[in-house]
Amino acid sequence: MTDENIANHLKSLKKYTPARIGVGRTGTRPLTKDFLSFRTDHAAAVDAVYGEVSSKLIEELDLFSVETCYETKDHYLKRPDKGRILSEEAKTIIKEKCTPNPQVQIVVSDGLSASAIDENILDVYPALLDSLSMYGLNIGTPFFVKGGRVACMDDIGEILAPEAFILLIGERPGLVCAHSLSAYMCYQPKKGMKESDRMVISNIHRSGTPAIEAAAHMGTLISKMLDQKKSGVGLVI
Amino acid sequence: MYKKTTLLGITYEFHSLKEIMAKANEEKSGDELAGISAENMKERMAARAVLAETTLSDIRSYPVVAPEKDDVSKLIEENVNEEIYGVIKNWTVADLREYILNDEHLSKELLQIGTGLTSEMIAAVTKIMSNLDLIQAASKITVITHCQTKIGQKGVLASRAQPNHPSDHLAGIRASLFEALSYGIGDAVIGINPVIDTTDNIYALLNETKEVIDRFDIPTQNCVLSHISSQMRAIEKGAPADMIFQSLAGTQTGNESFGISISMLEEATSLIFEKGTAEGQNRWYFETGQGSELSADAHFDVDQLTLESRCYGLAKHFNPFIVNTVVGFIGPEYLYDSKQVIRAGLEDHFMGKIHGLPMGVDVCYTNHMSADQNDMDNLSTLLSTAGVNFVIGVPMADDCMLNYQSLSFHDIATLRNVLGVSAAPEFADWLKKQGLTISSGQLTKQAGDPSFFL
Numbered sequence: 237m238t239d240e241n242i243a244n245h246l247k248s249l250k251k252y253t254p255a256r257i258g259v260g261r262t263g264t265r266p267l268t269k270d271f272l273s274f275r276t277d278h279a280a281a282v283d284a285v286y287g288e289v290s291s292k293l294i295e296e297l298d299l300f301s302v303e304t305c306y307e308t309k310d311h312y313l314k315r316p317d318k319g320r321i322l323s324e325e326a327k328t329i330i331k332e333k334c335t336p337n338p339q340v341q342i343v344v345s346d347g348l349s350a351s352a353i354d355e356n357i358l359d360v361y362p363a364l365l366d367s368l369s370m371y372g373l374n375i376g377t378p379f380f381v382k383g384g385r386v387a388c389m390d391d392i393g394e395i396l397a398p399e400a401f402i403l404l405i406g407e408r409p410g411l412v413c414a415h416s417l418s419a420y421m422c423y424q425p426k427k428g429m430k431e432s433d434r435m436v437i438s439n440i441h442r443s444g445t446p447a448i449e450a451a452a453h454m455g456t457l458i459s460k461m462l463d464q465k466k467s468g469v470g471l472v473i
Numbered sequence: 474m475y476k477k478t479t480l481l482g483i484t485y486e487f488h489s490l491k492e493i494m495a496k497a498n499e500e501k502s503g504d505e506l507a508g509i510s511a512e513n514m515k516e517r518m519a520a521r522a523v524l525a526e527t528t529l530s531d532i533r534s535y536p537v538v539a540p541e542k543d544d545v546s547k548l549i550e551e552n553v554n555e556e557i558y559g560v561i562k563n564w565t566v567a568d569l570r571e572y573i574l575n576d577e578h579l580s581k582e583l584l585q586i587g588t589g590l591t592s593e594m595i596a597a598v599t600k601i602m603s604n605l606d607l608i609q610a611a612s613k614i615t616v617i618t619h620c621q622t623k624i625g626q627k628g629v630l631a632s633r634a635q636p637n638h639p640s641d642h643l644a645g646i647r648a649s650l651f652e653a654l655s656y657g658i659g660d661a662v663i664g665i666n667p668v669i670d671t672t673d674n675i676y677a678l679l680n681e682t683k684e685v686i687d688r689f690d691i692p693t694q695n696c697v698l699s700h701i702s703s704q705m706r707a708i709e710k711g712a713p714a715d716m717i718f719q720s721l722a723g724t725q726t727g728n729e730s731f732g733i734s735i736s737m738l739e740e741a742t743s744l745i746f747e748k749g750t751a752e753g754q755n756r757w758y759f760e761t762g763q764g765s766e767l768s769a770d771a772h773f774d775v776d777q778l779t780l781e782s783r784c785y786g787l788a789k790h791f792n793p794f795i796v797n798t799v800v801g802f803i804g805p806e807y808l809y810d811s812k813q814v815i816r817a818g819l820e821d822h823f824m825g826k827i828h829g830l831p832m833g834v835d836v837c838y839t840n841h842m843s844a845d846q847n848d849m850d851n852l853s854t855l856l857s858t859a860g861v862n863f864v865i866g867v868p869m870a871d872d873c874m875l876n877y878q879s880l881s882f883h884d885i886a887t888l889r890n891v892l893g894v895s896a897a898p899e900f901a902d903w904l905k906k907q908g909l910t911i912s913s914g915q916l917t918k919q920a921g922d923p924s925f926f927l
Contacts, residue, residue, distance in 0.1 A: 245924035249652075253638055253645030256869035257652040261921040264886040266869065274846070274869050278878070281840035313805040313841055314502045348841055409840050410876035 254412060274411070280351075281409035285313075287350035289380070297361055299344060299380040300333055302326035306383030319385035322392065330379065330395050338376025340368055340458055341398035345384030347418075349406030355415040356440060359447035360404060367455030373462070386420050386434070393425030400458045400467075401425045407438060416441045419454055423467035433468035474535045476523045485519035490535040493527070494593070495776035496520035497600040499816050503764040503777045503807035510776075525567040525601050532594050533562070537775045538783075543725045544735050549592050549786035557589025569598045573610045573827070580615045587827045592723075592786035595827055596779040599820050607823040608859040614826040616862065619753030620794040621694040621715050622899045624661055624862060625831050630894040631863035632885045633795075633833070634659030637874035641668050643681050650685060651923035652868055656882035657889070657910060660900035661795055661833065661863035662716065662758065664696045666875060675699050675707040683713040683750070689907075689926065692899035694751055694794070696758050701733060701741050708748050715751035716794055717741050718758040723783030726771035735787075742791060755794035755831070761785070762799045763817050764807030777807065781821055785828040795863060796825055797833035800852075802877055805841055811848035814838060818852050822861055833863035837879040846870060846878065853880055857888045864888075882921075889914060 246258040259270040266274075286309055294301055303326055306312035306319045322330070334341075342364065346353055368375055376398055381388055389403045403420040410416070417440040422433055435457060440450045461467045474490045487493045495504060496511035497520040504510035511517035533553075540546040564572070572578060572586065587595070599607070617625040624631040636649030646665060653659050663682045667674060675697050682695035694715035697704060701719045708714050719738065722728045728735075745756040761784040766772040772780060781798070788796050798821035801814040808814045818834050825832030836853045838844040853864060870881040888894070895901050895914045904910040909920045919925055 242922065242924050245927050246922075249648040249923050249927075252642055252648050254873045255636070255638070255645070255649045255652075255867070256871055256873075257649055257923055259869060261656075261883055261916075264883055264890050264916065266881065266883050270869060274871060277871075278840065278845060282845075285841045313843075314809055315506060316806050317506075408876070411840070411871050411878070412873060412876075414840075 277411040277414070280414040281411060284349040284351040284406070284409040284414040289346050289350045289353045293354060293357065294380045297357065299378055300329065301380040301382060302329050304381060304383045304385070304388055312383050316385050319383050320387040320391065322388065327395060330392070334377040334379070334396055336396055338396065338398045339374045339462065340400045340402065341376040341392070341396055342378040342402045342404070343381055343389065343392060344378070345381040345388065345403060345405045347384055347405035348408040349415055351415040352406030352417040352441070356417045356447060357404065360417060360440060360451060363447050363451035364402070364454055367451040368458065371455055371459045373458065389420065389422065389425045390427050390429055394427055399424060400461050402454060402458065413441055413444065416444060419450060421454065421457055421461070421467065423461040423465065430468070435467055435471070474531065478519050478523050480519040480522060481515060483515065485516055487520065487523060490527070490532065491537045491775055493520050493524050494537065494597060494600070494779050495774070497524045498776050498778050501763070501777060501807065501813055501817070502805060502809035503767055506806050507767050507772060507774065509774055521601050524597055526565050527597070528562070529564050529566070529569065529590070529594050530562040532597055533591060537593055537779060538724055538773050545723060545725055545728070545783055545787050548735065548790055549783060552786070552790060553591055554588035557585060561586065561589055566594070566597045566601060569594065570601055570606070573598065574606060579613050583610070583614050583827060584829050587829050590827070592782040592828070593779060595824050596782035599778065599782070599824055602823070604816065604819050604855070607819040608855060611823040611826045611859040614860070616826060616829060616831045618755040618794045618831040620755050621751040621753065622660070622692045622897060623753070624795070624897040626898065627860070628894050629897050630857055630861070630885070630889055630892070631661040631897045632658045633661045633863055633865045634663045635666070635865050635867045635872065635879070636663070637666050637867070637872055639668065639874045641674060641678065643677065646678070646681060647685060648923060649868055650682070651926040653866060653882055654691070655909065655921055655923050655925050656886050657896050657904050657916065657920070658866040658882045658885055659691070659693055660897040662694050662696050664698055664718070664758065666698045668874060670699045670703050672703055672706040672710065675703050676710060676712040679707060679712040679714050690903070692903050698758070698760070701737060705741055705744055708744055713750045714745065715749060716756050716758045717745045717749070718760070720760045721784045721787055722766050722769065722771065723780035723787070724766055724771045724773065727766040727769050730769035730771055738791060753794070755792055757791045757793035759788045759793050759796045760799050761788070761796065761821070762803050763821065764803045767807065768803065778820060782824045785825050785830055788830055789828050794831060795833055796830045797835050797863070797865070798822070798825070799835040799837060801838035801842060801844060802835065804839055805843065808842070810843035814842070814844055815848065815852045815855065818856060819859065822856055822859055831862045833865070834861055835865045835879055837865070837877055839877045849878070849880060850884070853884060853888055857892050857894065886916060
C-alpha cells in the first residue's frame with residue numbers, strides 16, 4: 237500500500253470510533269503529541285474532581301451555599317456516606333432561608349466535577365426555570381451544596397419536604413468529557429429511599445445532551461411525577 | 474477467638490479472627506469505610522503478630538462467614554484437599570509464609586499446598602507478605618490453561634484485547650480490534666464489554682469477533698462480558714462463544730446482588746461445554762475486584778482482601794481459562810491511591826495464583842482516584858516480573874466506553890520487549906506468519922497500523 241492509501245484507510249477506520257486508534261508509534265512507545273494529549277485529558281479530569289465551583293457563578297445565579305459533612309476533598313472521595321448528609325450548620329441555614337413544602341425543589345451540587353457546574357449551569361439553570369414555569373409549577377428556594385453526593389437529596393427532603401426534587405450535579409469525569417452534568421430527580425425524597433426511585437438525565441454538556449433538551453425533558457418528567465405521585469421504574473412516561 | 478499481645482509496651486486485645494484479619498491488612502480506604510481497619514500502625518502490626526502465630530486449623534475453625542449461611546463458604550470448605558490439609562493444619566501462618574518463600578518449593582509444591590488451604594488461609598498469609606514477597610511467590614507458580622489456545626506458560630505475557638465502543642458499533646469495534654492485533658495484543662481473549670445487554674446484541678458481538686478470528690485464522694478466543702443470562706440466551710440461539718463470562722463476589726449475598734447463584738454458574742458450565750465453540754477444558758472467564766462486597770452491603774464486616782480471596786475459592790471450582798481482578802476500577806472509597814492499588818494488584822495476583830488460577834490483572838484506575846498512567850507503568854512492570862498470566866489493553870490506555878484507563882497496546886508491547894517475555898506460543902507464531910513480528914518477538918515496520926488488516 238502507498239502512504240496515501242494507508243492514510244485513507246486509517247481515516248476510514250477512525251471515523252467509526254472515538255477510541256484513540258491509528259496513532260502510530262516510535263519503537264513500542266506512542267508518539268509525543270498523542271502521549272501528551274492523553275495526559276492533558278487526564279489532567280482536565282483530575283482538575284475537575286479537585287476543582288471548586290466559581291463562587292461568582294453561584295452568586296450570579298442568586299444561590300446561597302451550604303456544605304455536607306464531607307470536610308475535605310480527600311475525605312469526600314474516601315467517604316461517600318459523608319457527602320450524603322448535610323452539616324448541622326447547613327440544616328439551620330436551609331430551614332431559615334427556604335420555603336418549606338415547595339412543589340419543586342432545585343439544588344445544584346459540585347459532585348465529582350466542579351467544571352460540570354462551571355461549564356453548564358448558565359445554560360441549564362435558566363432553561364430549567366423556563367421549562368418548569370411552562371407547567372405552572374411553583375419552585376422552592378434553590379441553593380448550592382458543596383461536597384454533595386446524589387443521595388444528599390434525601391437529607392434535604394427530610395428538612396424541606398418538597399413534592400418533587402431536581403439535583404443538578406457534576407458527574408465523574410471521563411477523558412472524553414470532564415464537565416458532564418447529571419440531573420437526578422425523584423418524588424418526595426426521604427431517608428432510606430430506593431435508588432430505583434430516582435430518575436436521571438445524564439451526559440448534559442455542549443457536545444452531549446444539550447441544555448435546552450435536558451431542561452424540557454426534566455419539565456416533562458417532573459410534571460408526570462406530580463400527576464402520578466411517584467418516580468422511578470413505576471412512572472408511566 | 475480471643476487473642477492478646479503486647480507490642481512496644483502496649484497490650485492489644487482482639488475478639489475475633491475476623492477482627493485480626495481486618496486489622497492485619499495494609500491500609501485500604503475500603504476497610505476504613507467499613508469501619509474495621511486498625512486504628513494505627515502499631516495496632517496493625519500487633520494484629521499481624523497475632524495472625525502470624527495463628528494456626529491454619531484455627532483459621533478453619535473460626536469461619537469469617539458461616540458455611541451454613543453462605544454457599545461460597547460452603548463451597549470453599551468442601552473443596553479443601555483433606556489429605557494435604559491434614560499434614561499442614563498445625564502450621565502457623567508464619568510457617569506457611571516461609572514454606573511458600575523457600576526456594577526449594579517451586580510451582581508443583583506451591584500448587585499442591587494450595588489445594589489444602591482455604592481462601593481465608595491464603596488471605597491470612599498475604600497479609601504478612603511484603604510486595605516483593607508477593608512477587609517472588611507468584612513468580613514461582615505456573616498455571617497453564619486451555620480454551621481454544623493455551624496460555625500461562627513461563628515467559629509468556631498474554632493480553633486481552635478490549636475493543637469497546639460507546640454504542641457497540643460493530644465497525645468501530647472492528648477498527649479498535651485491528652489496532653490491538655497490529656500490536657500483537659489479543660492472545661488471551663478478544664473480550665468486549667457491551668453497552669446493550671440484549672440477546673440480539675450479545676449474539677451480534679460474538680458473531681463479529683468470531684468472524685474476525687476466522688477470517689484471519691487467529692489463534693485466540695472470543696468472549697462478550699455481559700450478564701451470564703444474556704450470554705446463555707445468545708449461545709442457546711447459536712451465537713459462537715469460546716468462553717462464558719461472569720463477575721464474582723466473595724459472599725452469597727454479594728453474588729445475589731450481581732443476580733447470580735452457584736447453580737446458575739453450573740448451568741452455564743453445562744451450556745458452554747455443550748454449545749461453546751472452543752475445544753479445551755477451560756471455558757470460563759471471571760472478573761473480581763476488592764471492595765465489591767462492601768459496595769453491595771454484603772461484606773459482613775469481613776475485610777476486602779479476605780473477601781477477594783474467597784472470590785478465587787469460588788472461581789477455582791469452575792476451572793476457568795482466565796481470571797482477572799479489575800483492580801483500580803472500583804474507586805477511591807475502596808482503594809484510595811496508587812499505593813493501595815499497586816498493593817492490591819500484587820495481593821490479588823498472588824492469591825489467585827496460589828489458588829491455582831490463571832490469574833491476570835486489569836491494571837487500571839479511574840479519574841477520581843489519586844493515580845495516573847505512571848502508576849500503571851509501575852504496576853504493570855511489577856506484575857509482569859511476577860509472571861502475571863495476562864493484562865488488558867485498550868487504545869492508548871483510554872477505554873472510551875467504560876470511562877477509565879487501563880494499559881495501552883503500546884504498553885503491553887513495551888513490557889514484552891523490556892522483560893523479554895512473549896505472546897502466547899500459538900499467537901506468537903501467528904504474528905510472525907503475518908509479518909507483524911520477527912523471531913525475537915520484536916515488532917516489524919508493518920506493526921502498529923490497523924489498516925494492515927483491511
